[in-house]
Amino acid sequence: MRHPKYLLFLVFSVLLCLFSCNREGNSKGAPPSPTGIKNRGDFNVLLITLDTLRVDRVSVYSDKYVKTPNIDRLAKKSYVFTRAFSHNPVTLPAHVNILTGTTPRFHGVSDNTGFRLDERFLTLAEHLHRAGYNTSAFIGSFPLDSRFGLGQGFDVYDDNYGTHNAMELFFVERPAEKVIEPALRWLSQPQRQQQKWFSWIHLFDPHQPYLPPQPYKKEYHHDLYSGEVAYMDASLKVLVDFLENQGFMDRTIIVVTGDHGEALGEKGEETHSYYAYNNTIHIPLMLYIPGTKGAFIHENVCHADIFPTLCDLLGVEIPHHIQGKSMIPVIEGGKPRPKGRDIYFESLTPFLNRGWAPLRGFVRGDLKYIELPIPEVYNIKEDIHENHNIANRSNIKQLKRDLTKLKLDLKGKDMMERSKQVDADVRSKLKSLGYLSGSTPAATPKVFTAAHDLKTLLPLQNRMLAAIGKYQNGKFREPIAELKQIVEESPGFTLVYRHIATIYKDFGQVQKAIEILEYGLKKNPGNISLMSKLGIMLAEANRPGEAVELLKLCVQKDKFDPENFNFLGVAYYKKGDFANALENYRKALELDHNHASVFNNIGSIYLRVYLAKRDERAYRLAMDNFDRAIAIDPRLFAAYNSRGAAYKFKNQVDKAIEDWKKTIEINPNFIDAYFNIGISYLGMGDRVSALKYFRLCKERFSRKLPLRELQRLDRLIAEASQ
Structure with missing residues (x-):
């Protein structure tokens, strides 16, 4: 005993991007003009998305910073697009755009947090599956977990990257080689040689934090981001070798693209998801078509164009609702797109998570318009780095009208406002629990002024990042004080409340974590990320009854997130109610069986x-x-x-x-x-x-x-x- x-x-x-390539492209290794495409039909399709990849870190575009010989092996015989754009500088919506052929104005997914692709939207995997293709996906990190809706249409959706911990500041991920290994096992199955297939491989390595393995950490100690890119490219060697050795290059269309870029401190933005300058939305895009020699293509294209282009090449009907345009006419005949075509983009994370001005805009030919209280216009032919704002020489009123029309033309259900609303019954319950009283909510402005412009508020964003850096270096009081000051200045900055709570918990002060989350929830009633984190903290503090009531509201607001059921199960467990705990754990497993x-x-x-x-x-x-x-x-x-x-x-x-x-x-x-x-x-x-x-x-x-x-x-x- x-x-x-x-x-x-x-x-x-x-x-x-720092964009060291000129608009004629880096012409090494590619022919000067397109070649006709023949024998459309029974191709396989391989989609490779490289997360957080700047154009100037792919050496077919520029070899100033890092060489990417394995991506270049594919690029040599590919159509390399020098003016390709993402609609969002954020992982989940960018991939939804690629896999649905539509923009966020249509499908409604505008950020990683709080969004999920609804089942009513058709994905490329579903479309090709119906056309007789075996389908698979191999995912590198949490933002593309199957719970967010992108698993639709895939026979295999391998998102076994590890367990995401809601208390951590960064997404859980697995390195490129650990994504490629199961992909090669699937591609090596005998039926791949007899049956058509579509496979998607997602590599996450260049995303922050920049932690390349050796020898890349040592070689790129001055530029760890480039070290991550070099490691990712090296990991692709085994995949490219396999495709060549197994004869797949003769019968597989390959698309390689970045979902978005990385600012790396340019214009004051450290990473991405804040602004929508070219360093984060101008992306690499390569299209390999068997039997063609490839070329550099200098017309404007976008992520939504990938879906219809593949349909065009495969002889599969292009669904009528698709908003992208096939790139084949441009490739096949060198036929330029109409100059008036507008490519929509947005960056709404600051609006959704902070209440700051929404950023939207479009690219039209050489013109790029960014709608903000302080508007921006650039000639990206002459000023790819966007150093010279020519808004004062532009017809801003007309550009605003054009953007309004574009948003209407793209139709769909704009879900941003819906995602910010508090259902009446949830609001009533929150009030009964004491989370809607005693404090004035942080109202989102109806009219945004220069004070709400992202350029004006950038110092707050960077102060938050600096405070997090101090916490990661082992400090406590200083980052807490700085983060508290930020939410006093910007009460709608919900992410900061979560960061403060994480730091308090890490230093053993769970009650303080609860207090800051309660304060944040009163300022931002109905915010599900604050509600769920508060529920976890209440359970941690042995207040399971309160935790259960709050987490039941989270389940009510979002029944598709397995974490809500998992956390509710934890609260019941802490309460000693094992039957209800098991019931909620089983519901979580129904949504995510792994x-x-x-x-x-x-x-x-x-x-x-x-x-x-x-x-x-x-x-x-x-x-x-x-x-x-x-x-x-x-x-x-x-x-x-x-x-x-x-x-x-x-x-x-x-x-x-x-x-x-x-x-x-x-x-x-x-x-x-x-x-x-x-x-x-x-x-x-x-x-x-x-x-x-x-x-x-x-x-x-x-x-x-x-x-x-x-x-x-x-x-x-x-x-x-x-």
Whole structure:
């Protein structure tokens, strides 16, 4: 029997362009003019989307910063578009544009957060599947998880990139080689040689944070972004080799494009999703067609053009609602597009998540118009870097009218306003819970002025990024103070409330996290991201009843997000209501059957049942679920921690310690594992090993531990030192 002072500190863990190419292109390795296209029909299709890729980081466009020999291998015989544009500088909407052939004005997806492609919209995968194609997708990161609607029409949608933790600041991702491996397994299946197929490969590596592996980290230490691009290109070698060696190059159309670019500090923007300058919406686009020699194409094209172009090449009907235009007439005959064609773009993240002025605009020939309270107009033929705003020499009133007409012509359901509304019953419930009283909501202006312009508010954006940088460097008070000042100046900046809460929780101040989220929710009533995070924090603070009520509202507002059901299950678990917890976990699995965190949480329920009733069947179910979680996501540290606890309860201490050490290996900041290892060694009489882990814990986390736990740690250190 264990001595009380050796009770484990167990947590049944819940995871809760610089454009150096001129407009004639870098002509190395490509013929000067297009060649006719013959034998349209039974081609395979490979779509490769390279996330966050600037034009000037692909050496067929410019080799100033980095060489991309494997992308260039495809480009040599491809049609390389020098003036291709994304409609959004954000991952999810950009890919929705590509895969639906429509713009966000039609399908309504304008940001990563809070949006999902509705099932009523036709995707390229669905269209080709109906035409007899086998379909597959291999995804690099969370923004394109199947829960967001892009899995429609795919026989295989491999989004096994790891478990997304709502507490983290960055998206979970898997490196390029780990995306390409399952793609090659699928392409290697015998039926790929007999049946037509469409496969999409998404690589996420150039996205922030820039963490290239060696030797690219060393070689590009001065420019880690380019190091990520170099690594991604090197990873593509095995794919290009495979296509050549298996004979697929003779019968596969290949599209390579970036979803958007990266600002890298230009014009004051550090990454993307803020402005819509060419460094983030002018994108690389290459089209390889078997039997042709390729060429540089200098006409304006866009992401929405990819869908109809593929249909044109495959001899498949182009659906009537498609808003893009086939690029084949331009390629085949060198026929220029009408100069009046307008390519719509938008950047609405600052509007949706901050309440700042919405950014919309269009590219027409050499003219680019950006609609903001302080409007911008550029001649991108002469000024690709957009250094000279010629708005004062332009007919802004006419351009505004043209944009209004374009938005109407693109039709569709503009879902931005709907996504910001609070349903009447949800609003009423929030009021009864006390989240709509005692504070004035942050109203979105009806008329945006220069004070709401993104250029005016850029310092707030960059102050937020600087504060996050300080937090990542281990600071606490300074980033908290700066972020609080930002929300005082801009109460609608909902992302900042979430960041403050994350920092508070990381430093063991969960009550402070709750208070800032409650304040943010009163300022932004009905904001589901604040509601869900507050619900998680309430559960963490052992206030499960309140957490349940709030998270039920989240489920009501968004029934397609498995995280809402997962978090609600956690709240019921904390409440001791295992039946409702299991019900919600199972609903989460219906939406995402490979949700490793949910399997871990289910295992925690069965382990609790075992401890209460010594039910061996419950123990086996607990272990089965922990094992399933680890099989799905071998880096889910919480599952190792939970399984370690299960081993300890069976007195399999060596296995328990092994799992807890694995927990620390994956996540060195997981405090509970240090306690668990130290306490286990102490119970075994190994005071030296116990002292090692207790001291490590104090050395690394003394600033983050609550006073009570710090005092407990000191007592354990004293005991191990005897």
